[in-house]
Amino acid sequence: DGGITQSPKYLFRKEGQNVTLSCEQNLNHDAMYWYRQDPGQGLRLIYYSQIVNDFQKGDIAEGYSVSREKKESFPLTVTSAQKNPTAFYLCASTWGQGAADTQYFGPGTRLTVL
């Protein structure tokens, strides 16, 4: 079955640690996205990548970093510079290089800072 996988489902981080969230897709989609979701709010874009080896900052990129070395993979690192990282993180992908295509989402990762 084609789809998007995210791991882990739950992640706990200590203060000052960097952590990496995994996102893999086997849909052969060109574009991939990382969103952050906080209670009572819509999704906010962290980073997106339209092609391999290229990515762009979204509205809330500070304290996060990404890489896109393979078409299938778009890992997100939450660095210690992110002051309030506790949130639900969603990864998405689209067929084309524009978000007008339907975005398909992974199941999400819940990150909690201890």
Add this chain to the structure above:
Amino acid sequence: AQTVTQSQPEMSVQEAETVTLSCTYDTSESDYYLFWYKQPPSRQMILVIRQEAYKQQNATENRFSVNFQKAAKSFSLKISDSQLGDAAMYFCAYWDSNYQLIWGAGTKLIIKP
């Protein structure tokens, strides 16, 4: 900057009845796309319906339909014959020409059996 507003934080409907969720947006563009996504308790985000602004006909997907009023910048979602499985958060989203989706804050839909 484009914005998306969902003015109903929570709605409830009796099973088998019809409910309408509201969404308004602000844009200066003439060609764009609008989406409704559903997020059930599992938190998996699922596309419900999509509307292209240049199409005057309202999109329909089975029990889900939209009322797209371009001049009023309104994009409401109507759910007919509500089912228990429709209980979820519903998000309205606007496609930004900078390759971003702009999201509303969501409406929590409760289905009463």
